[in-house]
Amino acid sequence: MTSPELKFDLEKIVRLAGGPARIAKHAKNKGIVLGNWAAYSWGKSVGIKPKYHELLSELSGLPVDAIKTADKEFREKRKLGQEAAAT
Numbered sequence: 001m002t003s004p005e006l007k008f009d010l011e012k013i014v015r016l017a018g019g020p021a022r023i024a025k026h027a028k029n030k031g032i033v034l035g036n037w038a039a040y041s042w043g044k045s046v047g048i049k050p051k052y053h054e055l056l057s058e059l060s061g062l063p064v065d066a067i068k069t070a071d072k073e074f075r076e077k078r079k080l081g082q083e084a085a086a087t
Contacts, residue, residue, distance in 0.1 A: 011043030013070055016059075023056070048067065
């Protein structure tokens with residue numbers, strides 16, 4: 001599916017999955033409570049909770065590991081930014 005050199009950021013993954021509305025609708029169909037705004041905020045400010053990685057994999061066609069890696073990198077960058085702002 002993806003080669004090791006391909007990288008995806010969270011916003012791109014949300015787009016590949018069809019956007020926040022499609023993600024929320026798919027989640028609802030699976031009995032998962034998730035609003036459009038929550039899915040929208042994943043790539044903007046908060047990252048993706050691990051319980052949603054599989055859901056995004058289904059919708060985006062990306063392997064779960066690619067989503068986990070993108071999420072980890074996003075959270076690390078966010079943490080570094082918060083630490084820099086605090087100093």
